[in-house]
Amino acid sequence: MTATIEKAPDPAPEKAPRQAPTRRDEIERLARLRRPSWGTIAGAVGVVALLGWSSTSTGFSGPALVDGLPHVADFVGRMFPPNLEELPVAIELMFETLGIAITGTVFGVLLAIPLSLLAARNIFPQPWIRDTTRVVVNVFRAIPELMWALLFVSAVGLGAFAGTLAIMVGTAFGVARLFADIFETADMRAWDAAAATGARKSQRIAWVLLPQQLPTMASYTLLVLDGNVRAASLLGLVGAGGIGMELNQQLRLFEYGSVMTIVLVVLVVVMSLDLLSSYVRKRFV
Amino acid sequence: MTVLEAADVTFRYPDGTQALTEVSVGVQRGEIVAVLGPSGAGKSTLFKCFAGLERPTAGVVRVEDVDLAGLRGRERRLAHHRIGLVFQEFHLVGRASVLSNVLVGRLATANPVTSLVHWMSRRDRTLAVELLTRVGLGEQVRKRADSLSGGQRQRVALARALSQRPELLLADEPVANLDPVLATGVIDDIVRMVREEGLTAVLNLHDVSLARRVAQRIVGMREGRVVFDLPVGEVTDALLADLYANEGLAAQAAEREEVAA
Ligand SMILES: Nc1ncnc2c1ncn2[C@@H]1O[C@H](COP(=O)(O)OP(=O)(O)O)[C@@H](O)[C@H]1O
Ligand SMILES: [Mg+2]
Numbered sequence: 001m002t003a004t005i006e007k008a009p010d011p012a013p014e015k016a017p018r019q020a021p022t023r024r025d026e027i028e029r030l031a032r033l034r035r036p037s038w039g040t041i042a043g044a045v046g047v048v049a050l051l052g053w054s055s056t057s058t059g060f061s062g063p064a065l066v067d068g069l070p071h072v073a074d075f076v077g078r079m080f081p082p083n084l085e086e087l088p089v090a091i092e093l094m095f096e097t098l099g100i101a102i103t104g105t106v107f108g109v110l111l112a113i114p115l116s117l118l119a120a121r122n123i124f125p126q127p128w129i130r131d132t133t134r135v136v137v138n139v140f141r142a143i144p145e146l147m148w149a150l151l152f153v154s155a156v157g158l159g160a161f162a163g164t165l166a167i168m169v170g171t172a173f174g175v176a177r178l179f180a181d182i183f184e185t186a187d188m189r190a191w192d193a194a195a196a197t198g199a200r201k202s203q204r205i206a207w208v209l210l211p212q213q214l215p216t217m218a219s220y221t222l223l224v225l226d227g228n229v230r231a232a233s234l235l236g237l238v239g240a241g242g243i244g245m246e247l248n249q250q251l252r253l254f255e256y257g258s259v260m261t262i263v264l265v266v267l268v269v270v271m272s273l274d275l276l277s278s279y280v281r282k283r284f285v
Numbered sequence: 286m287t288v289l290e291a292a293d294v295t296f297r298y299p300d301g302t303q304a305l306t307e308v309s310v311g312v313q314r315g316e317i318v319a320v321l322g323p324s325g326a327g328k329s330t331l332f333k334c335f336a337g338l339e340r341p342t343a344g345v346v347r348v349e350d351v352d353l354a355g356l357r358g359r360e361r362r363l364a365h366h367r368i369g370l371v372f373q374e375f376h377l378v379g380r381a382s383v384l385s386n387v388l389v390g391r392l393a394t395a396n397p398v399t400s401l402v403h404w405m406s407r408r409d410r411t412l413a414v415e416l417l418t419r420v421g422l423g424e425q426v427r428k429r430a431d432s433l434s435g436g437q438r439q440r441v442a443l444a445r446a447l448s449q450r451p452e453l454l455l456a457d458e459p460v461a462n463l464d465p466v467l468a469t470g471v472i473d474d475i476v477r478m479v480r481e482e483g484l485t486a487v488l489n490l491h492d493v494s495l496a497r498r499v500a501q502r503i504v505g506m507r508e509g510r511v512v513f514d515l516p517v518g519e520v521t522d523a524l525l526a527d528l529y530a531n532e533g534l535a536a537q538a539a540e541r542e543e544v545a546a
Binding site: 189190192193194195196197198199200202203206207208211212214215 | 336337338362363364365366368369370372374376377378379380381385388389390392393394395397400401402403442445446449
């Protein structure tokens with residue numbers, strides 16, 4: 001997607017022709033510029049009020065944070081040295097986590113393609129198709145992966161399968177919206193030419209639209225995969241498989257050395273994946 | 286026999302612009318007709334009406350005695366399939382291979398399911414490669430369409446249109462995007478292929494010398510009306526001068542309007 005944000009040209013230099021202003025003029029002009037408008041003041045008051053409300057509702061308090069600092073230091077201190085005996089388990093579970101993320105992403109994207117086609121105005125011009133699909137997609141997109149995981153754990157039981165389903169469904173709705181936007185920005189000339197040869201819509205999708213948009217789609221898919229690996233490492237917290245389950249367990253056993261090992265493994269994998277995917281994406285587009 | 290017929294075709298765009306006024310043209314089987322006229326004369330609009338891409342506001346277009354506007358679904362697709370189109374800007378899938386671009390012309394009659402995974406019959410693939418070879422692109426079959434030059438791209442588009450095995454070939458300013466030397470080569474290729482395939486062709490052209498070079502008949506258009514419709518030998522310089530009269534002035538006026546706006 002190449003959304004071009006038009007930069008509003010800075011009007012100041014044009015309105016005030018460049019003449020060497022005296023220091024005093026300059027200061028006064030700046031002083032006037034710095035005077036906040038009523039809107040700004042009202043906005044600031046609103047933000048402060050919102051912050052106050054949200055921090056009281058989360059029990060955020062300065063003294064508690066200060067009191068807690070020694071505990072945090074103690075916690076971090078006990079994480080060293082990392083427990084290397086945990087390493088084989090952590091690696092094995094990281095593979096499971098990657099498996100959940102990759103499988104979920106692939107099937108999620110496959111589900112997203114038909115949804116996004118239905119939601120793209122230039123592919124299905126009938127407003128009721130597009131609008132219905134968009135509403136469904138937007139509603140389900142708002143459900144976080146962890147919630148899907150909870151749902152699927154109660155549906156199919158504990159384990160990696162529930163996690164995979166959660167990632168798949170989360171991806172399908174998230175990516176459907178992305179792909180629909182990608183399709184709507186497509187150059188339709190070849191599509192129209194193919195229509196004029198008598199080709200069916202399904203054939204035009206397979207021969208014109210997808211070949212044109214595949215690099216952009218692949219690039220976004222890699223980005224989504226990154227996010228899904230992060231999400232999959234947390235799914236274990238609700239029993240949906242992956243490394244998060246082990247993390248939860250070691251935390252309960254106060255095995256902070258093992259916790260450190262797990263965190264390090266996640267860190268290394270997520271960072272390498274990040275590097276790899278940004279490298280691949282640069283080559284795509 | 287009349288392959289293409291426009292009877293009193295009037296076309297008005299949604300914004301009210303009347304692009305065609307009572308245009309009547311008939312094209313016989315095997316004829317090559319050039320439509321000439323200054324920019325804004327209505328050539329592209331007539332092309333769209335001929336191709337069934339736009340429906341005339343009044344009047345009727347018939348291709349082999351069938352009015353495309355009256356068809357729906359499969360019948361409509363198959364009627365479209367019998368008309369090959371070539372556009373000024375090629376309208377290819379740049380990221381796809383040359384071969385796959387040409388095979389698009391075979392989709393209408395291919396298996397609707399297996400064609401979705403790009404599986405095309407040997408006959409279709411052979412035809413596509415044969416056409417590409419005949420337009421001089423035998424070596425470029427596997428290349429990406431956007432790696433080719435403009436002249437080569439238009440030849441790919443020509444091969445795509447011909448792969449439909451059409452009865453009629455319509456081209457809208459097929460060489461306007463090419464420099465003059467290339468343009469002559471591409472137009473000659475189009476006409477050679479039209480003759481070899483025994484097709485009927487209507488070519489919208491801006492360039493008088495190209496039209497005289499390839500057409501048997503020239504239809505002169507101006508301001509949405511047919512000004513003359515004559516065999517190429519009877520199209521005099523005076524007629525052409527009239528056709529393009531004040532084009533420079535009109536262009537200048539348009540430019541002044543743009544500047545004023
Ligand atoms: N999509 C459109 N909407 C409104 N007016 C149009 C549109 N396309 C073309 N026209 C107008 O119709 C007239 C004929 O245009 P066109 O058929 O493109 O001429 P030509 O191809 O001979 O240059 C012109 O006045 C043009 O401005
Ligand atoms: Mg035109």
